[in-house]
Amino acid sequence: MSKALRRRENISGYLFLLPSLIFFLGFVVFPMILCVYTSFFDAKLSANVPDAFVGFQNYVTLWKDPVFLKALVNTFIIVLVSVPVVCVFSLWVASAIYKMKEGALSFFRIVFYLPVVTGSVAVTVVWKWMYNNYYGIFNYLLKGMGFIEKNINWLGDPKYALACIIIILLTTSVGQPIVLYVSALSNVDQSLVEAAEVDGATNLQVFWRIKWPQIMPTTLYILVITTINSFQCFALIQLLTSGGPNYATETVMYYIYYTAFKLNNFGYGNAMGVILAIFIAILSAIQFRLAREK
């Protein structure tokens, strides 16, 4: 290919990229830069008081803010519980269904994917009914079966509230990993599997030595995506608990929203956003590193 032709094709390619690039720069890169920039200011919603440069003050204040620390702990609990559970559960389900006939396979894929495509508000409303303190189905069943004497205020009791949120998060998170794992397992080289079986490998050995390495890229993708989604848990909190009771379900994402949009303290909220992004980046890097070593 001649240089001129290659240049022409490059230009064409970039022109096709341009619309997306404009969106990416305008709605991702520019806000990110602005977020970091604003985090160094005492930026509040006030025309009377100009934003004041405070250096790292917002970042220092963060670590003395008990609500932020509580939100950070809650966020890590959500991540540490949901990421392994989502991965293991979706791998288990995918392993069980990927060899099924097309009709049955589609049925299960639909069942598990339905919460993903259903609007989060609709999902949340249904769960809120089920958790309801006065007429929820969980209390109705548990009381009916004699497991509890008095209704449990699932979302109103600090002992249960975060677990309730995590359960909803799991149901909305496993759909995509299951579909991905079904696809990845279907693409495992069958000749290697058969060869291993001929050589006398057990099912566990076949899985661990043959299938697992081949689905590792999928696993890595699922780990990273689930980690990011778990860190960014917001809608459930906003719609169900507003961070309560007694900060039991406060997450960093919700606290950012509350600080920025309810208290109009944009500088402080952006500082939290930067810290959250750093945590996500570090965890994702660790996951990539471990996966590469594996």
Added chain:
Amino acid sequence: MKKYLAILLALVLVIGLAACGGTTATTTTDQQTTTTTTNNEPATTNTEPAAEGEPAAATEITLWTYPIGNWGNEEAVKALTDAFTAETGIKVTVEYLTYADGDDKVNTAITAKAAPDLIMEGPERLVANWGANGYMVDISDLFDDTDKAELNAAALAACFTDAGAAYEYPLVMTAHCMAINWTAFVEAGADQYVDRDSHTWTTQQYLDACAALYAYYGDTFSGIYCSGQGGDQGTRALVNNLYGGTFTTADHSAYTWDDPLNVKALKTIYDLQGVEYDPSINGGEEIANFYNGIFKMAYCWNIAQQLNPNSAGTGAGLTATGDEIVFMAFPADGDPALQGGIWGFGIFDNGDAARIEAAKQFIKYFCDSEHTADAVRTANYFAARSAAEGTDLSAIWADNEIMNEYTKLMPYLGDYYQVTKGWAQARTAWWNMLQQVGASDGSEEAIAAAVASFAAEANAAAQG
């Protein structure tokens, strides 16, 4: 050829994107909001010319309104704005906000320098928040001596800052109250503790009624909702009224809810059987539980709810199952102090004198003219003034039995303290405090500690 085709495609895409992004102020940008523009041709004969030296009014303005009675109803508001357009020639584009995300939208619009010309809400937002932060136009010139004489003194005071600037022109007001399921009260024998005629009861009568209800139903019949998201005026009023505690200082410079009388009230509520601090529900959900017969009392109530309980359209003053609802003042020894609701219009300072002038015309038209009665009726609340330009407003609800009965509560309107600085954070601190009290062991020390901690947080916000 290929190159030109690529350039053409890219240009089409870019122009398409630009076109998509270039929405005008009259375009609805969110599926949850509805936008309408009045299209009536103006009747030129009635249009008042701008006074000499004043800028000519713009011909288009925008109004964002929270759901204040039927001011949240597109059909009702369109009838009003159409009439305004016909008389003044000024078109009004209306966007309907919800309390769930209205503040976020307004704040986002302010930061994007796209705030509406007019906004309809109360002094806690218009005066204490956006006004205090320099985003509103001082409209004190709209109040002449006659207006000041006609306007309710509490409403008037709430719309002005200490420095004399006015950021809201009040249209309607009400007193927030609580409600009881009268049918359930009768069944439980708790009706004996209620003065149905005056709609008042003492603290002891309230406690006795609670005891009777629990003895009869044996389960939770009332929830101190505290998941946030609004309605907190009800829980504040209950706590403050039980033993006469206060929420702020008289000059609204500090929060005083760590008053020992409030601690005593919170402890009393904690000890009441059948009344639970419930962090899983908010004010709206409490109303729904009351309407559906789960709760026998509701603390998040006012005349709008009495006229149309749970906004369900199933009959005034009735629950879903047809039980009778009676509105009540909060229990107090002596006169109760009810939380007020004052709603009116404010103008955002968008730097356009012509639009500000048009917005002022809108305010005078709806808040101080012969058209005020229609605007008040649309809100389903009480007029914030006795008369407007010769039109008597004191009897506009004479033909409505429920509204007439509700006027018995209006003299109990208490201090409008929602204009205290740091209000947004103080509200959050209040419901977080209720959550902590509910989760505590119920000892007076634990309750006092929670109260002190969150009152301190609110006061820190008040200090800025």
